[in-house]
Amino acid sequence: MTADAPKAPEAPEPPEATATPETTPEPAATPGTPGAPDAAAVAASTPVREALHFALRNGKLIAGLIVVVVLLIAAVFGPMAFDHGPNEYVGPPAASPSGDYWMGTTMFGQDVFAQFLYGLRATFLVGVLGGGLAAIIGMVVGFVAGYRGGWVDEILNMLTNIVLVLPALVVLMIANAYLGVRSVGLQALFIGLTSWPWAARAIRAQTFSLRARDFVDLARLSGMRTPKIIFREIAPNMSSYLFMTFILLFGGAILVGASLDFIGLGPTEGVSLGLMLNNAARWSALQLGLWWWFIPPGAGITAIVGALYVMNVGLDEVFNPKLREM
Amino acid sequence: MRRYFGRKLLIYGLTFFVAVTINWLIPRFMPGDPVQSLIARANIAQPEVVEAMRVRYEGLFGFDMPIWQQYFNFWGALLDGDLGVSIWLFPTPVADVITRAVPYTLGLLIPAILLSWVAGNRFGAFAARRKWLDNTALPIGYVLTATPYMWLAILLAWALGIIAGIFPVAGAYSYAMQPGWSWEFIGSLLQHWFLPFASLFLVAFGGWAIGMRNMIIYELEADYVNYLRALGAPGRLIRRYAFRNAILPQITGLALQLGVLVAGALVTEIVFSYPGLGNLILQAIQNQDFFLLQGTFLFIVMGVLIANFVIDIVYVLVDPRTRAGMGGAS
Numbered sequence: 001m002t003a004d005a006p007k008a009p010e011a012p013e014p015p016e017a018t019a020t021p022e023t024t025p026e027p028a029a030t031p032g033t034p035g036a037p038d039a040a041a042v043a044a045s046t047p048v049r050e051a052l053h054f055a056l057r058n059g060k061l062i063a064g065l066i067v068v069v070v071l072l073i074a075a076v077f078g079p080m081a082f083d084h085g086p087n088e089y090v091g092p093p094a095a096s097p098s099g100d101y102w103m104g105t106t107m108f109g110q111d112v113f114a115q116f117l118y119g120l121r122a123t124f125l126v127g128v129l130g131g132g133l134a135a136i137i138g139m140v141v142g143f144v145a146g147y148r149g150g151w152v153d154e155i156l157n158m159l160t161n162i163v164l165v166l167p168a169l170v171v172l173m174i175a176n177a178y179l180g181v182r183s184v185g186l187q188a189l190f191i192g193l194t195s196w197p198w199a200a201r202a203i204r205a206q207t208f209s210l211r212a213r214d215f216v217d218l219a220r221l222s223g224m225r226t227p228k229i230i231f232r233e234i235a236p237n238m239s240s241y242l243f244m245t246f247i248l249l250f251g252g253a254i255l256v257g258a259s260l261d262f263i264g265l266g267p268t269e270g271v272s273l274g275l276m277l278n279n280a281a282r283w284s285a286l287q288l289g290l291w292w293w294f295i296p297p298g299a300g301i302t303a304i305v306g307a308l309y310v311m312n313v314g315l316d317e318v319f320n321p322k323l324r325e326m
Numbered sequence: 327m328r329r330y331f332g333r334k335l336l337i338y339g340l341t342f343f344v345a346v347t348i349n350w351l352i353p354r355f356m357p358g359d360p361v362q363s364l365i366a367r368a369n370i371a372q373p374e375v376v377e378a379m380r381v382r383y384e385g386l387f388g389f390d391m392p393i394w395q396q397y398f399n400f401w402g403a404l405l406d407g408d409l410g411v412s413i414w415l416f417p418t419p420v421a422d423v424i425t426r427a428v429p430y431t432l433g434l435l436i437p438a439i440l441l442s443w444v445a446g447n448r449f450g451a452f453a454a455r456r457k458w459l460d461n462t463a464l465p466i467g468y469v470l471t472a473t474p475y476m477w478l479a480i481l482l483a484w485a486l487g488i489i490a491g492i493f494p495v496a497g498a499y500s501y502a503m504q505p506g507w508s509w510e511f512i513g514s515l516l517q518h519w520f521l522p523f524a525s526l527f528l529v530a531f532g533g534w535a536i537g538m539r540n541m542i543i544y545e546l547e548a549d550y551v552n553y554l555r556a557l558g559a560p561g562r563l564i565r566r567y568a569f570r571n572a573i574l575p576q577i578t579g580l581a582l583q584l585g586v587l588v589a590g591a592l593v594t595e596i597v598f599s600y601p602g603l604g605n606l607i608l609q610a611i612q613n614q615d616f617f618l619l620q621g622t623f624l625f626i627v628m629g630v631l632i633a634n635f636v637i638d639i640v641y642v643l644v645d646p647r648t649r650a651g652m653g654g655a656s
Contacts, residue, residue: 162341165634167585169592170626171348177611177619178352198582255474259593262476264611277476281597286484286495294484298477306472310465 051240054318061314067307071300075124078117086110086118086271097292104292107283115271116296122272123254123301126188130253133192135199135246142203143230147211157204164197169259176265184267187260191253199245206238240319247312251305258301273297330648334638338631345627349620350400378411409624410617414609420621423606428625430498431602433519435591438526439580446534447576451569453535454542463535470532475590479525479597486521493521496599522598526590530583537579541572574645581637584630 055061084090091105098104103112145156172190210216211234219233235242260266261274262281280286280294409420453463470478487495499505499514545551545568554564595604603622610618642648 158337158340161337162344164582165338165341165585165631166345167588167626167630169585169589170623171345173607173611174348174352174619174623178616179355251472255472256589258474259476259589262474262593263596263608274474277474277480281476281480286480286488289488291484294477294480298474298480301477302469302473304472306469309468309472313464313468 051318055314058314058318060310061318064307064309064311064314067303068311071120071304071307072124074117075120079114079121082111082114082117084111084114086115094288094290103296104290106279106293107285107288107290112276112292112296115276116273116300118271119273119276119297120300120304122184122267122270123257123274123304125184126191126257126272127250127254127304129185129188130191130195130257131246131250133189134196134249134253135242137192138196138199138245138249139203139235139242141196141200143207143234145200146204146207147226147230147234149208149211153204156200160197160200160204163194164201166194168194169256172256172260173263173265176260182268184270184272187257187267188253191256191260195249195252195256199249202245203238203242206241207234210234210237240315244312244315244319247308247315251308254301254305273300327642327649330642331638334635338635342627342631345624346401346404349624350397353616375413378417379413404624409621412618413615414613414618420617423618424603424621424625427602427606430600431591431595431604434522434526434595434600434602435588438523438530438591439584439587442527442530443534443576443580446531447538447573449531450535450538451542451565451572454539454546455565460539464539467532467536467539470528471536473529473532474593475525475529476593476597478529479522479594482521482525483597494518495521498601518598518600522594522600525597526587526594529590530587533583534576534579537576538572541575542568545572574641577637577641577644581634584633584637588626588630 079086087110089109090111091101091109093105093109094107095101095105095109101111101113103116105111106115141156141160145153145160168191171194175190176187207230216229216233219229224232257266257272258274258277261272262278264278266272266275266278274297276297277294280290280297285291285293407421409424412418412420412423415423449463450467453459483493483495487493494500494517498518499511500518503511503514505511542565546564548568548571551564551568554567591602592604592607594600595602596608599605603626606618606622609615610622
């Protein structure tokens, strides 16, 4: 699932490569590749412009971004096109896709296309809220542990490792079943609380390597306070890495949320892509051959998460000159 | 090395402690009177079941006792192996229900994890050095690893089970058969096993292949590779060294992914009505059988901890630095 999660802790310091001028000779060192002269020319301008320059020429990043943006627009504005709710019985039961119902109807005559668009909304919401919360916790724990070191690091590390080993989905199942977590917001909260550990570990490792740098020493000598050093000196130097971490957490939260919904521990009101799969499986859409009921929700999840992952590879190439010519 | 294992065992011990505490704590946060609402939610007519639930819950919560006493009692019952009685399959003890389901889950999970790990790593390393293969394999890998486990399972069941009719899509063996050690039965077992295994394998395979591909590319940039190249070492030798270095983070990755893989197995089992732990969880949720749910939870946590420890041992065997006490594994 989060395929890059294991990779992240060991990734050899992409932030250091964030467009510091001395790293740009790397791509130039492989002559004959078309991008090389460009790289040298851009090296003189600002890091942001350089990143943008490569971003606009990165097929993976653009393709991933297009898929995510299109689906996001569909999720935000799509539901407005319907004058009926996603769970209302509007059409004939079990109708195949047609001009009236683009994705057909469920066994009970609900419009699958309407459910899909409303479900996308819930899915994005779980991803943003759950992934965002996990990113915030991961950053706080990672920064503090990596920067402070010593016993603070020991304790936070211990906590991280414990949450890391606990299988998140199973913990979420217990919590949801007992407490009746029935809203998207609460579900996202619980996902955020359980999925931060690998991010914290990765950020801790990065902070650790930045901590001993001269500019951090200088900031410390000049009397800057710890929170300010972290947010003004350390975080900006790994901003690309933090952003990529958030993207992976975003995708992970969507997958966990979909699994929970599928087991039947999702939100009871409304609809989500995982819930659609749950309903389709429960009312044996498989055996009845109602393929239009179970293919769109899964395809939607796969498209969002896959596009996020591919975007992440693109970003990696943009920010890390060593990978650009691969 | 003793320090390395000591630390690991301490973490696993603490994790188990946390898991048990969660298990004890969460019912206490339920709104209202938990015993009443649990019994009401279970919605059971048989008086003897209701009575058994009440006795158990009251023993479990023991509201007249001080809170630390309740907590110790909970641990005491647990250490006796007493996980309560299943409501869904009253009056079978939860421990028995779980023991019956575990072989099916392990039979799916262990081959799927090991084979996908080995095959994914081989394939990722292979893809990393051919541009055309890299460009075709990479997108497929990303799509596979982004696929929700249950969706791939549904697709496979629909395509190969319902439409093509090659594989059965429900249960662990033909309902017409009695479990036994006949070839016919084993054949049926394998036939039912294949699709859930395949969907687990495929999703995990994509993730490992991508992870390995990325690691190999980082390794091929390393100083030792440049040095070997400068010495004129053959490409095969260099790749072998890079592979051996890249495999270490993949072992750590295996430990990190265990929870996700177990979760994948649970939802896959639900799709195929495979009688493992995933199916138990579904039944437990649908029948409001909280003892079964909690027992399964503890059991899965324990399994994951044991698997983590096995991976730690493997890591020590593979990485000489941990043996020499130089750290290495994080």
